[in-house]
Amino acid sequence: GAGVSQSPRYKVAKRGQDVALRCDPISGHVSLFWYQQALGQGPEFLTYFQNEAQLDKSGLPSDRFFAERPEGSVSTLKIQRTQQEDSAVYLCASSLALGGSYTDTQYFGPGTRLTVL
């Protein structure tokens, strides 16, 4: 079956522009996660949804970052007034089980590489 998909795969933005990154999770997956991966580093957790509810946004680096999942399926990560330090790969993952369960495995999409000039 189809895995997690993300679009666009590559995005170049000028400093100060707003960007929107899309994630389509695996069909039927309840939980959805966003991570930020800087060059040469491991992914870092940004935020987590259980269906349409955003249960944890502790990893969002600033109030310029905003995520939503209005119908409990597709999610959008929006970054306002982009800065050069926002340049990274943004990874989306989904899992089948409800949040709070340690047993669910997260399956990742290919990521969106954001470059801010």
Next chain:
Amino acid sequence: AQKVTQAQTEISVVEKEDVTLDCVYETRDTTYYLFWYKQPPSGELVFLIRRNSFDEQNEISGRYSWNFQKSTSSFNFTITASQVVDSAVYFCALRGGADGLTFGKGTHLIIQP
């Protein structure tokens, strides 16, 4: 706070050699899960294995094996008879009380033909 340490930044071996990737973790949670992911040059993280904190039994899957030792907070990954296709960045990750995974910085594995 949770932490995952992968001390080996890069490992280079010749094809057919065995190689072990180290992972050491820190957590105050009594229940937690450990994961290994592979990230090939294409960039997508590929799930390899999940282990819970109550099961220290080692696991083997083909050429891959994992050694979980709770006493030393380690979850090491061994590839036997390495192949060029094994070349990738490998991440160890931990999930405890927090919702997201805590990843190590990754080990870049290079298998030379």
